[in-house]
Amino acid sequence: xxTATYAFEAEGLVKRFGDTLALDGVSxxxxxxxxxxxxxxxxxxxxxxxxxxxxxxxxxxxxxxxLGMDVVRDAAEVRRAIGLTGQYASVDEDLxxxxxxxxxxxxxxxxxxxxxxxxxxxxxxFDLTEAAxxxxxTYSGGMRRRLDLAASLVGRPAIIYxxxxxxxxxxxxxxxxxxxxxxxxxxxxxxLLTTQYLEEADALADEISVIDHGxxxxxxxxxxxxxxxxxxxxxxRPRDPAHLAEVAxxxxxxxxxxPDSPRRGVLSVPVASDAALGDVVGRxxxxxxxxxELSLSLPSLDSVFFQxxxxxxxxxxxxxxxxxxxxxxxxxxxxxxxxxxx
Amino acid sequence: MTAVTLPPGADPALGVRPFPLVxxxxxxxxxxxxxxxxxxxxxxxxxFQPIIFIVLFVYLFGGAIAGSTQAYLxxxxxxxxxxxxxxxxxxxxxxxxxxxxxxxFDRFRSLPIPRSAxxxxxxxxxxxxxxxxxxxxxxxxxxxxxxxQTDPARTALAALVLVVFSLCLCWVxxxxxxxxRDPGAVQxxxxxxxxxxxxxxxxxxxxETMPGWxxxxxxxxxxxxxxxxxxxxxxxxxVVWPLAQTLLWSAAILxxxxxxxxxxxxxRA
Numbered sequence: 001x002x003t004a005t006y007a008f009e010a011e012g013l014v015k016r017f018g019d020t021l022a023l024d025g026v027s028x029x030x031x032x033x034x035x036x037x038x039x040x041x042x043x044x045x046x047x048x049x050x051x052x053x054x055x056x057x058x059x060x061x062x063x064x065x066x067l068g069m070d071v072v073r074d075a076a077e078v079r080r081a082i083g084l085t086g087q088y089a090s091v092d093e094d095l096x097x098x099x100x101x102x103x104x105x106x107x108x109x110x111x112x113x114x115x116x117x118x119x120x121x122x123x124x125x126f127d128l129t130e131a132a133x134x135x136x137x138t139y140s141g142g143m144r145r146r147l148d149l150a151a152s153l154v155g156r157p158a159i160i161y162x163x164x165x166x167x168x169x170x171x172x173x174x175x176x177x178x179x180x181x182x183x184x185x186x187x188x189x190x191x192l193l194t195t196q197y198l199e200e201a202d203a204l205a206d207e208i209s210v211i212d213h214g215x216x217x218x219x220x221x222x223x224x225x226x227x228x229x230x231x232x233x234x235x236x237r238p239r240d241p242a243h244l245a246e247v248a249x250x251x252x253x254x255x256x257x258x259p260d261s262p263r264r265g266v267l268s269v270p271v272a273s274d275a276a277l278g279d280v281v282g283r284x285x286x287x288x289x290x291x292x293e294l295s296l297s298l299p300s301l302d303s304v305f306f307q308x309x310x311x312x313x314x315x316x317x318x319x320x321x322x323x324x325x326x327x328x329x330x331x332x333x334x335x336x337x338x339x340x341x342x
Numbered sequence: 343m344t345a346v347t348l349p350p351g352a353d354p355a356l357g358v359r360p361f362p363l364v365x366x367x368x369x370x371x372x373x374x375x376x377x378x379x380x381x382x383x384x385x386x387x388x389x390f391q392p393i394i395f396i397v398l399f400v401y402l403f404g405g406a407i408a409g410s411t412q413a414y415l416x417x418x419x420x421x422x423x424x425x426x427x428x429x430x431x432x433x434x435x436x437x438x439x440x441x442x443x444x445x446x447f448d449r450f451r452s453l454p455i456p457r458s459a460x461x462x463x464x465x466x467x468x469x470x471x472x473x474x475x476x477x478x479x480x481x482x483x484x485x486x487x488x489x490x491q492t493d494p495a496r497t498a499l500a501a502l503v504l505v506v507f508s509l510c511l512c513w514v515x516x517x518x519x520x521x522x523r524d525p526g527a528v529q530x531x532x533x534x535x536x537x538x539x540x541x542x543x544x545x546x547x548x549x550e551t552m553p554g555w556x557x558x559x560x561x562x563x564x565x566x567x568x569x570x571x572x573x574x575x576x577x578x579x580x581v582v583w584p585l586a587q588t589l590l591w592s593a594a595i596l597x598x599x600x601x602x603x604x605x606x607x608x609x610r611a
Contacts, residue, residue, distance in 0.1 A: 054452050055451075056451055080454045093444070
């Protein structure tokens with residue numbers, strides 16, 4: 001089958017909930033063994049697309065397939081191939097970790113003994129052995145997320161859908177989840193990851209589809225997206241802030257455009273080629289200006305998103321007070337309503 | 343991080359076995375039992391609550407209604423059994439609604455199991471609750487002087503008829519659970535429906551004491567026939583005609599509400 005090179009493939013998905021057009025012709029695809037990041041703000045249609053690919057929802061138009069199997073016609077086979085974790089697929093809070101996983105094993109037709117063995121192995125893998133016999137209600141946010149992940153792995157799926165797996169987790173817990181995702185990829189699993197965090201898509205995804213208002217507005221590798229939007233820019237921080245004006249003049253001469261100041265004491269200017277770096281180094285040396293920072297950087301995904309949608313993301317470092325904004329995941333917020341769910 | 347090593351034969355693709363609906367529904371019914379074991383408070387409405395009702399009705403109203411508390415106990419205990427089980431058949435809609443809200447159903451539905459298995463499993467799991475309440479009520483009744491005047495076989499039949507009727511009626515609750523957004527609202531609507539069904543019947547007082555318009559309702563009310571059947575099977579009386587009417591009603595309720603509920607479920611979940 002020609003589609004079999006793709007682990008999953010969606011073409012022209014349209015889904016309407018009442019008056020809301022949740023998906024307006026979304027196409028997504030990921031080669032086997034890769035991670036596709038689906039990036040977009042709340043209400044962009046990410047969850048709706050995942051639910052269609054997971055056979056939980058039928059598209060009004062378009063088609064989707066998993067390992068070459070149609071999600072509507074071959075729904076049962078598709079369900080054998082996928083694991084689902086996320087906002088709307090959860091474990092039973094009133095059962096223990098073990099009971100949850102054994103139940104899922106039994107529903108996947110494992111024998112009682114195999115279901116138990118699988119549950120034990122997964123709980124160990126996700127560092128939940130000590131909590132195995134506690135009711136999931138008592139788990140912390142990070143433990144819950146790990147149990148959710150474990151639950152989606154019981155059937156050893158070839159493809160895993162992770163719908164906003166780190167939303168609401170603190171940075172340390174988020175890193176745990178990232179490690180788990182990387183581990184899955186090492187095992188050859190294909191991952192569909194939806195996220196509102198630009199940083200997360202950048203860190204995990206091989207390719208990113210940016211989705212907004214039910215449409216894919218850009219697709220490519222993280223580097224491609226960055227290049228497409230603005231190429232690279234040169235960033236300079238003089239040791240003595242008094243030199244800022246002089247540095248600005250040098251940068252303007254090299255780049256033939258006015259630099260701007262992304263942070264206090266720092267100047268940045270888009271440049272056409274790597275050669276500009278040497279040029280600037282030479283001119284700064286000639287002027288006797290010492291710098292504490294001098295780099296050629298790709299634009300952040302924040303600015304990618306701004307270029308693509310014309311909307312700012314919250315806390316993207318525009319504000320000087322936001323010096324530590326980089327610590328927390330950057331959340332794209334829009335004033336629009338919550339994502340419509342069935 | 344250690345690799346997951348599954349025992350041989352654990353590949354789910356190889357584990358396809360017959361009768362998936364029955365097997366998976368039973369696995370999911372077992373989930374209900376596990377939940378009860380983890381949170382026994384869930385059984386409050388089928389254990390302490392009926393005991394409170396028995397005490398209340400027998401000792402507070404019994405003398406006034408039947409002349410003696412003991413005579414009223416014989417009359418009202420089978421009715422309280424019916425009332426408790428019927429009310430408990432209404433909790434399924436609340437549970438399913440909250441399962442869907444929390445995303446538990448999405449997980450089940452992303453698994454290769456028959457689509458209706460989570461629904462059927464939940465319905466079957468509730469049989470446990472029905473049986474618990476029947477045992478508690480008869481047990482407590484015996485402790486305070488209730489005596490079956492027929493025989494154990496007929497009493498068992500009474501319990502069976504009650505469970506069958508409840509399994510049919512619970513689809514009304516399932517339907518409400520699928521149509522209403524919030525679990526609290528499901529509970530409110532279900533209870534609003536149950537009050538005319540249970541109190542507007544022959545459960546607590548003889549029908550002859552009621553005004554004509556109320557008698558008219560009581561005679562149509564399926565719960566009246568169910569109560570008469572259960573009562574007759576436990577303390578004696580005509581069985582055949584009320585039993586036939588009860589079974590007809592059960593079939594009718596099931597035929598109307600189960601398909602509606604399943605359709606609403608497919609649309610909602």
